Amino acid sequence: MAGLLTSVICGIIGTFVVVNRIAFLAGGIAHAAYGGIGIAFFFGLPYIVGTLGFTLFAALIMAAVTLKARDRADTFIGVLWAGGMALGILLLDLTPGYNVDLMSYLFGSILAVPKSDLWQMLVMCLSVGLIVIFFYNDFLAMSYDEEFAQLRGVPVKGLYFLLIGMIALSIVMIIRVVGLILVIALLTIPPYIAEKYARSLRMMILISTLLCCMFTIVGLWLSYIFNLTSGSTIIMVAVAAFFISFLVQYLQSRCLYSKAIGN
Amino acid sequence: MDKPVIDIKNLWFSFDGEQVLQDVNFTLYHKEFLAMIGPNGGGKTTLLKLMLGLFEADRGEIRVFGRPPKQVAHRIGYVPQDIHINKNFPISVLDVVLMGRLRSGISRSHYKKDDRITAQAALGKVEMEQFKNRHIDELSGGQRQRVFIARALVTEPEILILDEPTASVDAKGQAEIYTILKDLNEKVTILVVSHDLLALSSYIKSVACVNRRVHFHGAAEVTEEMLEMAYQCPVELIAHGLPHRVLRAHNGD
Numbered sequence: 001m002a003g004l005l006t007s008v009i010c011g012i013i014g015t016f017v018v019v020n021r022i023a024f025l026a027g028g029i030a031h032a033a034y035g036g037i038g039i040a041f042f043f044g045l046p047y048i049v050g051t052l053g054f055t056l057f058a059a060l061i062m063a064a065v066t067l068k069a070r071d072r073a074d075t076f077i078g079v080l081w082a083g084g085m086a087l088g089i090l091l092l093d094l095t096p097g098y099n100v101d102l103m104s105y106l107f108g109s110i111l112a113v114p115k116s117d118l119w120q121m122l123v124m125c126l127s128v129g130l131i132v133i134f135f136y137n138d139f140l141a142m143s144y145d146e147e148f149a150q151l152r153g154v155p156v157k158g159l160y161f162l163l164i165g166m167i168a169l170s171i172v173m174i175i176r177v178v179g180l181i182l183v184i185a186l187l188t189i190p191p192y193i194a195e196k197y198a199r200s201l202r203m204m205i206l207i208s209t210l211l212c213c214m215f216t217i218v219g220l221w222l223s224y225i226f227n228l229t230s231g232s233t234i235i236m237v238a239v240a241a242f243f244i245s246f247l248v249q250y251l252q253s254r255c256l257y258s259k260a261i262g263n
Numbered sequence: 264m265d266k267p268v269i270d271i272k273n274l275w276f277s278f279d280g281e282q283v284l285q286d287v288n289f290t291l292y293h294k295e296f297l298a299m300i301g302p303n304g305g306g307k308t309t310l311l312k313l314m315l316g317l318f319e320a321d322r323g324e325i326r327v328f329g330r331p332p333k334q335v336a337h338r339i340g341y342v343p344q345d346i347h348i349n350k351n352f353p354i355s356v357l358d359v360v361l362m363g364r365l366r367s368g369i370s371r372s373h374y375k376k377d378d379r380i381t382a383q384a385a386l387g388k389v390e391m392e393q394f395k396n397r398h399i400d401e402l403s404g405g406q407r408q409r410v411f412i413a414r415a416l417v418t419e420p421e422i423l424i425l426d427e428p429t430a431s432v433d434a435k436g437q438a439e440i441y442t443i444l445k446d447l448n449e450k451v452t453i454l455v456v457s458h459d460l461l462a463l464s465s466y467i468k469s470v471a472c473v474n475r476r477v478h479f480h481g482a483a484e485v486t487e488e489m490l491e492m493a494y495q496c497p498v499e500l501i502a503h504g505l506p507h508r509v510l511r512a513h514n515g516d
Contacts, residue, residue, distance in 0.1 A: 137365060137373065151316075195351060199354075200354060
């Protein structure tokens with residue numbers, strides 16, 4: 001169930017990350033999120049509050065920097081990426097007691113997601129879905145041609161921050177499932193594959209979600225049979241699919257090319 | 264041709280410490296067909312963006328329809344250059360044109376039925392209707408450019424601003440685009456940024472030379488000097504017939 005919800009979120013959010021070409025920013029948010037995890041444990045806050053609070057904070061700084069000082073943005077993201085991660089690790093070091101959960105946040109534990117979290121994920125999934133449906137044409141315009149969207153009165157700055165906020169929220173949720181290290185892979189690989197086959201953003205979201213589901217199911221099945229870490233297996237399935245699709249496209253274009261020369 | 268639609272006074276604009284536009288004074292009148300020429304980096308695109316309200320001037324004043332540009336940007340149709348758009352983006356031709364139907368207000372994000380009809384009509388006008396469901400990356404540069412023009416048309420603009428609309432278009436395509444523009448000029452003021460002086464000169468009514476400053480010439484004339492400014496090297500004039508009108512030289516350039 002957690003896997004299904006994760007797939008839907010990844011499909012939607014991942015599509016926007018990929019078409020807006022902000023994978024690096026998403027990576028920065030993901031690693032900064034670890035700082036939030038550390039804060040949550042150190043201060044004894046519930047996972048969502050602690051992690052989300054810090055992650056949103058970091059994400060909004062990153063969003064602001066990419067808007068105001070584009071050429072400095074990569075540096076800032078890199079700094080928050082490393083700093084957030086380091087902060088998290090240090091706070092976990094300082095937290096009294098033995099923390100089994102440390103590993104599960106790095107590598108994910110899809111099978112150990114508590115029921116209460118499932119409800120939270122469902123709510124989040126629905127909110128993200130509703131926001132995207134309501135603002136669909138605005139997001140589409142903003143992602144395709146931000147300047148033109150601005151001229152038509154689309155509040156591009158506000159929507160950008162909203163998008164980044166949704167990304168932060170989604171990442172915090174997904175870390176539970178596939179772990180921090182691999183969040184980015186799940187957010188970007190299915191959309192990258194889907195982009196080539198989709199004719200509209202809606203299609204891309206749908207295809208990404210389905211692919212994500214497939215990877216999750218196959219990955220879980222394989223990890224069960226071979227007794228491997230579930231998160232990592234899922235990612236390997238995704239990576240394999242990526243290379244296969246890349247190969248297929250390459251061969252297709254070679255085929256077309258040689259047909260063209262042949263004539 | 265009497266009412267000013269864009270009025271610029273004493274405009275200064277710099278970017279990253281560099282003075283891009285200096286003391287620009289310029290008026291665009293209703294139903295004008297203006298060509299903006301000048302060397303790369305001379306400030307043409309910047310001036311366009313200032314008119315659209317995408318940039319803000321350091322000093323001086325711009326008024327479009329008597330108001331600050333940001334307030335009236337939706338009354339201007341904008342056709343940008345093709346370069347910065349992501350070609351792999353999953354979007355159909357019709358959806359690109361529909362973007363022009365976005366408007367301010369609560370109902371903004373949802374298209375109505377007649378939005379689609381308007382979009383299809385605009386595609387018809389640029390002769391791209393049969394491509395309406397094609398993926399945008401299946402089109403050639405010239406075809407994409409026509410789709411962008413259609414997108415600007417559905418905004419029902421009073422001014423149409425085009426930034427190098429013939430940059431990736433072949434000669435036949437160029438002629439077609441300018442025929443469409445000439446038709447539109449019956450009702451709409453048109454401003455084109457272009458390097459293609461020879462293609463333009465039979466349709467345009469006036470010329471502005473932009474190179475940090477702006478010099479306005481009230482009639483469509485092509486001179487060696489203007490060609491040199493556009494191509495930045497002494498160019499042999501090749502033309503059908505002889506250019507027989509001469510513009511005053513710019514003072515102090």
